[in-house]
Amino acid sequence: MSDVTKRGLAEMLRGGVIMDVVNAEQARIAEDAGACAVMALERVPAQIRVEGGVARASDPEMIRSIQEAVSIPVMAKCRIGHFIEARILEALEVDFIDESEVLTPADDAFHIEKRGFKVPFVCGCKDLGEALRRIGEGASLLRTKGEAGTGNVVEAVKHLRALRTELRRVQQLSPEERMSDAKRLGAPYELLCAVAETGRLPVPNFAAGGIATPADAALCMALGAEAVFVGSGIFLSEDPARRARAVVEATTWWKDPAKLAAVSTGLKGPMRGLELSKLERTERFAERGW
């Protein structure tokens, strides 16, 4: 499958909200609220965090039940480096595979070589070097890692800002400076040159990790994200259907504070959330992968 059709699907998700769902009923609620895609998984990140243990790709039966329940694209996660889980998801004909740090990594040295797959991949990143490494491996869509399952948007904001700052900086590099910058970032040289010329990534970049409110989603859009993933933030809140709809509207009309005030009104409780200084480094999903 060509880059055009793979990256094309990523383009079609822009301005939308991709919601984590753990069963067909949640998938229907997400679709009715206006999600542009759903991510099928067995436990949302906040549950994985609490329950611990090894988090793996989901049961095919559960993924199929979600595919049957909705007509929007269905994504699913595989472990970093677990190309067999990815092949299984491809055989199930999921529309996007998320090689995700939220699951327990299967390979501590290598990510999946993604070019050989028909299904497009989305991968997490914290900065420009990581973004370009994943694109180099064949990712068709990027998302910030943020810090999934915390309901705390600070890490997603940090990663969005880091990308923006780096994109601005590499545009200023003179051609002879680019190779050493590619070496320093650990980024493929040709991709770095392309980004330096255009000032933008060759694939869309979405926000993920800690988005819990409509205002969080709008903040990420204002910082340059082209769509948002919401994991635990919807279905661990007190009124998921209403919150889901509000996040969808906030992602579209993020420039309109009056609209944001209206959709944020009377939403009942958000997910509880975690203060990040309470997390040990080993508990941070964003540290997984390289």
Place this chain on the structure above:
Amino acid sequence: MTTGVLALQGGFGAHLAALGAAGVEVRTAAELGQVDALVLPGGESTVQARLIERGGLRQALEQFVRSGKPVLATCAGLILCARYGWLDVSVQRNAYGRQVDSFEAMDDSGTRRLVFIRAPRIERVGGGVEVLATLKGEPVLVRQRNVTGACFHPELGSP
């Protein structure tokens, strides 16, 4: 001439990139009032339809289409045109299957390379509708008065 691209959800970015300085995002009725032509982009038609209703845009879009100003509708945009009666066609959503079935192909004239992504199929064409391009004999690009509809993505060029 300013061309608006409906930017509620979907592939508006690639259209805007192609239009350059001539293109603007449209998310409100007021913004729609400022443009001379309109693109209804791809994306998820169900999401776009919900946002059109919630944003109170239905009436303004209806008026724009009836005004005779040019409208280009691609993929999900085509589905909306069929649904709202702006094009006299019947369309089957996701007719080719899931993303693994997305494809690129030359049209029957051999002149256009077309990109299909979870694409719709035009199953019926009404009397006033002109077929401008076909793929394996089926219509993939149609026009009725000021509205042109495509099953594919002209904004996503091959590299």
